[in-house]
Amino acid sequence: MKAVQANAFGDPAVLSVVELPDPAPGLGQVAIDVSHAAVGLIDLFFRQGVYRDSPGMPQPPFVPGLEVAGTVRELGEGVTDLHVGEQVVAMSQTGTGGYATVYVANAHSVVSIEGSGIDPALAVAMIPNAAMAYAALTEVAHLREGETVLVHGALGGLAGAFPGMAKQLGASRVVGTVLTGKLDQARATKLPYDRIVDSTQLSEVLGDEKFDVIIDPVGGRIRTQSLALMGPGGRLIAAGNASGDREHTITDSELWLGSITIAGFNAGAFLPTHPEVVRPALEAARTAVAAGLCQTVVDVLPFSQAALAHERMENRSVAGRIVLGARS
Structure with a gap:
């Protein structure tokens, strides 16, 4: 070969x-x-x-x-x-x-x-990531119907699978964030975000809006800023570190004072130890892609x-x- x-x-x-x-x-x-x-x-x-x-x-x-x-x-x-x-x-x-x-x-x-009618290039681009999103949202974030979701790095390979899967699971609102230079590209996307905003101006554009679940594959400064965007019971999923900032830390006092949870999700660690999740996740992902929820x-x-x-x-x-x- x-x-x-x-x-x-x-x-x-x-x-x-x-x-x-x-x-x-x-x-x-x-x-x-x-x-x-x-x-x-x-x-x-x-x-x-x-x-x-x-x-x-x-x-x-x-x-x-x-x-x-x-x-x-x-x-x-x-x-x-x-x-x-x-x-x-x-x-x-x-x-x-x-x-x-x-x-x-x-x-x-x-x-x-x-x-299924799914083009194989789109299938490989989106089904595995949508399966990972399914596992993160159901097994780690425990997303409930009607909850709201914020996704940082909204156009990323993994991040871009979250809005469609969150909508399929019953999320009432999904907002994405991107850097200033990607706003025009993001707003032209077919991914099912309800809104896409500038990640450098979160407090200005989101005001007092709070989210039940935040997906953060970016890390660094934006992870700390996300804490102010969650109310009690909010869950932040650390799903990567695209920023490359490996020195960033969050103190435990910030968690208990806000009554919020931060959980890591690394598919390479989680899925091999939870093999029973993989096939249902892939099948849910196939459904989402076939329904047009994961276009890219x-x-x-x-x-x-x-x-x-x-x-x-x-x-x-x-x-x-x-x-x-x-x-x-």
Whole structure:
């Protein structure tokens, strides 16, 4: 098979297309002929070596890629609910392996899109992230019908899946925030936000409005500012750190005084330890995407341009999501 491999930690130039042996599925696994692999922020962090000293994190050489779409190539022993040739989307439990023409996934991390009418490029761009949003909202934030949600970094790959999933789960209002320079782009989006505001002027534009749930994949200063936007019983989900501010802290007195909760959600840690959540999350995500609740711009590049895809992600010159096409 062809694969995009990170041969060392470093800049996008460490990525190259290589030939590797075709993997075969084991017990409870599915081999997939990959048509599309999504490019995510975690791929950049792995390539850069941000987590190089953390146990279990990928070490070069490795194949990045968390999310794939394609058709079932071969079924491992014990897999009975899928068939060869079926269109599917799959999530990696290791966060790697997706930038390849053949990928092996655990069957419970695979969902069929056969007959759904969902374009596979959109499917891989949105279904896994919407599944993560479902898990975060139901298992961690415990979102209830009629509650309100605020999403920081509203156009991000993961963040952009939250408004549609929150609406599907019964949220009454979903507001997004972006930096000043992205306001025009954000307001033209098809994502189902009720309003999108400037993240540098939260108190000015939101006034006394409070939110039941805040999704924060940005971190840093905006995480502290979010505390004033929650009433008693509010829940903030720390879902990433795109700001890169790893020194930011919040004191426990701020939590008990406001009677608010901050919880972390890292899909790479949560989903492998809660496997029973994965398939229902993927099925809910498929429903949301098919209903048009997770529309985004998808730019498809060939595998040979994986380095360019990473450069564009680093330069923040991405309007929606970048997907690598194995057959482009």
